[in-house]
Amino acid sequence: MEKYDVAIIGGGSAGLAALKQLSNLRKQAILVEAGNKIGSKNVSGGILYSKKSKKGHVHNVEDVYGDVFLREAPLERKITKYILHSTSKDKVYSIDLTAAHDYESNFGYSVLMNKLNAWFADQAAESAQKFGGGIISGVHVSEIKFDEQRNTSIVKTDELEEFEVKAIIAADGVNSEIAQISDARKKFLPSQLYQGVKVVVKIPEDVINERFSLKSREGVAHLFAGDVSLNHIGGGFVYTNLDTLSVGAVYHFDSLLENPVEPYTLVDAMLKNPMICEFIKDDVPSRRKIDKNLPQEEQLRIRFAITKLIKSWNELRESYFSKGKRDERVKSGKYQSVEEIKEKLDSIREQLTQKYGVIFVTDYVEAEYSAKLIPDGKRCRMSKPYHRNILFVGDAAGRGIFVGPRIEGINVGIDDAVRAANSISRAIDKNNFSSDYLGEYYSSSVEESPYTKDMKQIDKDYLKIFLDASKDVPKDIISARYSTVLKLMSSDTIRSVAIKFANILGYERLLPMVESEDTYVKVPIEIAERLGKTVSKTYEPTIPSIAERIAKLKFNDDSNPHIKVLKPQSEFMKKLVTLCPTKCYSLENDNVILQHEGCIECGTCSQETDWKHTRGEKGIVYQYG
Amino acid sequence: MSELNVAVIIKLEPDFSEGSVSYNPDGTLNRAETKNTLGPHSTIAAHAAFYAKVMYNARISIGTMGPPIAESALQMAQRLSDAEELHLYSDRIFAGADTLATAEVLKTGIEKMQGKMDIVFSGHRASDGETGQTGPQTAWKLGFTFLGNVIDYKIDIQNRTITAKRLVRLQGFSDVVEEIEAPLPVFISIDPSYKPLFNTISQRLAFGKFQKEAKIRAENYKQYLKVFNVQQLGVDPKYVGLPGSPTIVYKVERIPRGKATRQAEVLDGSNPEHIRKAVSKMKEALAAMVIK
Ligand SMILES: Cc1cc2nc3c(=O)[nH]c(=O)nc-3n(C[C@H](O)[C@H](O)[C@H](O)COP(=O)(O)OP(=O)(O)OC[C@H]3O[C@@H](n4cnc5c(N)ncnc54)[C@H](O)[C@@H]3O)c2cc1C
Ligand code: SF4
16 A cells, blocks of 8 residues: 555645645655546635735735735735625615725635636646645545554545555545545534535726726725625625626525525526626627528527637637737737737628628626635534644635625635644654644644634724724614624723623624614614615626536536435425525425536535535536636 | 666558548548548557556567558657657658568567567557458567457566467357466467556556656657658568568459348437337337347
8 A cells, every 4th residue: 555644635735735735845745636627616706815814814815925925926806906795686885894804914816616627737747746645636636545554544545446545635525525435523514504606707907907997917805795695694705807897795594594595596686786787798709590491500600600700709809908919919920019919809700790690789607607615614614623633724614704795615625724734744753643642732722822812712803993994883773782893992992891701702692683683684774775876787697507507517517416315305305406506406396306417516505415425526616716 | 777668660540530530422431531540449559558558668669560650650659658659650662562561571570679679569460451461461470379358467577478368259159268478589460359457556656657758758759759761670671561462452442231121210309209119119129029
C-alpha cells in the first residue's frame, strides 16, 4: 500500500489552501477531488474577502498564495460599493452600506469559483509537487478506515487503490461525506442551513462599467430584501463580475420548508424586479421562425448559418466592449484597428437582420444556473472540528459567517485551512498525531480565530455602522419589537451594555428575533413603500424555464444514482418535490421518486436520503460556479 | 539515465472528423483541402508509450516518415507522450513508398535514435489506405519479437521481460485475451481498444507531472526535432521510395454501397406533432421487441 503524510479530501477553496499551506511548510500532501476538473463542482456568490480583524489574526488568501495572488489570480472586480435595497413591487429604497463592507477588510473581490479554484490548484499543485505531493482529480473518496495500531488512516476511493496517511484534512464541503463516514458529526439540520441559488448573466465589460458607473475592474454589490423574498427569510444579491453578473437568492432552509417554493422562482423574483431588470438588460438577437414551407435541408442550413453568425457576433461584441480584449485583437493583427472590429460587428448584425430576419431585442442572457447549501456558522459550526486524525475545515466544518447581508465562507475556509495545515505540520515534526497533540491543538487554534468570534458574538462596531446607515428610516416603521432594542442601540454608551447583555443571552436566543420575517420581509417592504423611489422597467425579461436551464448545464452522466431515497413518504421528502432546485423529485402514488440525472449536488435533499457525491468525474460540471 | 527506451512510429493522416474532411465531386478524398492530423491509431500508440513513461519513467522517441508538414504530427504525439526526441524522415526520394520501403526507413531511423530501443510501438494500422503491414515489417527488419493487438502490458525492468495481453478476435467465437511473456526488445502494434489505466496515487501524480512536462515540451517541439534526408539517414536508395517498393497500388475501387433497406424520415424537434410521432414510433418498436 502506498503511504503519504497527509490526504486532503475536497478541492474547493478550503482544501486547495490547505495543500498550498502544507507545501509552504515543506510537507507532503495529496489532495483528492471528485470533480474531473478542479472548480467544476464549486459554487459561490461570491465575494472573496481579505480581513484585518481587531479581534486577532486571520490567515488571508494573499498570505497563503503570496504577492502573485493580487497580480495574477483571476479576480473579477474589486468591490468598492455595497448597497442594500428594500423592495416592494416597483418601489426601491436604497441604503449605502459600503462602510459595512469595508469594515475590518483589506479588500473584497467578486469571483467565480470555477476559474478561481483552477488558479489556486495550479499554484498549489506546483508547490506540492516539490514535496512529493499533488492534486488528483476525478477521484471520489468513499471510505476511511482508522488503523488503531499504527494510528494512521486508510483512504479508500471508488477509482484508485487504497492508500495510507498519517492525517486527513476534510475539506469536502457542506454535504461532507467524511463527517458521516467518520461519525464526526450529524448531518446539518435545515435550521442550520441556507439554500443559495444563482444565475450568471452575460453582459459585456464596458456595458457593466457604464451601467453601474464603475471604473475599469471596479465592482459593486447590490443586496436585496423585501418582496423579492416571496416571504422567506433571507435575501438576494447582484454582484458585478468582469463581464458577467451573479444574481442570486439565499434563503433560510427552515423558512423554505415552512413555505415551500421552487428555488428558481426566488431567483426569478429577483430577475423580474424592475431595478434588476435594468441591471441585466442587453442587446439580444432573437430568431424568427424559419419558413416551414422551405425544403427540410434548406431549413437546416439556415438554422446552422444563423447559429454560427450569432456566435461570431457574440464573441466579437464581447471583445469590442472590453478594452483589454479589443486591444488584444488589434495587437494580434487579426484586425487593423478598433474601427475595423466595429465595422465587422455591424456587418454581421446587418447580415443577421437583412438576410435571416433576425431581430435585436432588449432582453437578458443567462449563462448558468446553480445551487448549493450554505452552512450558517452561528448555528452549526463544529465545536471541536476534528475526529481522531481528521481535521474539518470550511463548509465541511459548518463554518460560514452570516452577518446582516454579508456571507463569508471562502475566507473563513482559507483561515481554517491554514490553521489545519499548521497543526499537521507541527504533528509531523514531532511524529505525534494523537488527538491531544493534533486535534485539540487545531481545535483551540480555530477557537481563537476572529471568525469564530464573529460566529459567536455580535460585534458592536459593525452593528453601529448599520444603525448609522439606516438613521434616515423613520423609527415608527420598525415594529414594536425593535423599538426598545433600537433605543438602546442608538445611544453609544448604552449600546455597549446592551450588546454585552445580548451576547450573554447568546445567538441562539437572539437569532429568532433578528432573523425573522419582520427583518427580511415586512420591514423592508414597508420602507420601500413609504420611502422608495419608483423604478420602471423598460422591457419584460424572457426567463428560461427550469427545463431550459437544466438543458444548458453540462453533466457527465452516471448511470448509478448517488442518492437513495430512504423515506419516500415523509413530509420532508414531499416538500423536496418543490424544493429541489432542478426538479429531480416527483410524487407518484404518494411516493417520492428520484430521477438523479439532473442533480446538481446541492445537498438540499441530504437530510432524509442516503446522500453521496457522484463518483469521480461524474455529475455536474459547472462552467462558472 | 532511463532504464527503458521506447520508440513510437506514427503517421500524419487526413482528419476524417466532421468539418475537417473534404471530398472531390467523384467521392475521393480531396487531399489539398482536407486538414491533417495525428492518425487515430498513432494517437493510441502515443498513449501506450506515455504509459511506459508514467509507469517506468521510460525515455520516449518518436519517428515518422513524411513530408515536412508531418512535423505537426510529431508535435501532437509529443504532447501526448512527453517524448524527448522527434525524428522526421523526409526526402522526395521516399515518396511513393509501399509498406516495405517505409519499414526500411523507419527501421534505420529507430536505430539512429538515442539509446538501444526496448519497445517500439506502432498503431494498429493507418486510416488512410494502409494494410497494417508497416508495423510487422519494421519489426521483422529490426529483428524484434512482434506482438500484435496488445491491450495491456507490464514490464519487468530487472529481468528485461514484458508481459502483454493480446486481444484475439476469433470470428464466430467470442474474443479471447491471450497473455504472453517475451524478452525485450519487442515491437508492439497496439490494439484500437487499448486504454491505459492508472490505479495508484503515485501513478496519477506521475501522470499529472509528465502531462505538464509534455505540454511545455510540445510548445517548444522544434528543440527536440531532427530531420533526416536519405544521406543523413544513410539508407540505400535502392530499398526506399518507389524503387524499394515491390508493391504498387494501381487502382482503388469503391465498394458499391448496398441499397438501404431502412427508410429515414426527418423530424423537426420543435414541432410537437413530430415529437409525438417519434414517441409513437419508439413505442411501436419497443412493443415488437421481446425482452428476455
Ligand atoms: C449562493 C452562494 C453565495 C455565496 N456567497 C459567498 C460570498 O459572497 N463570500 C464568501 O466568502 N462565501 C460565499 N458563499 C460560501 C462559499 O461559497 C463557500 O463557503 C465555499 O465555497 C466553501 O468552500 P469549501 O472548500 O469549504 O467547499 P466546496 O467549495 O464545497 O468544496 C468541496 C469539494 O469537495 C469535493 N468533494 C466532496 N466530497 C468528496 C469526496 N468524498 N471525495 C473527493 N472530493 C469530494 C467536492 O467535489 C468539492 O469540490 C456563498 C455560497 C453560495 C452557495
Ligand atoms: S436531488 Fe438533492 S442534491 Fe440533487 S439537486 Fe435535487 S435537492 Fe439537490
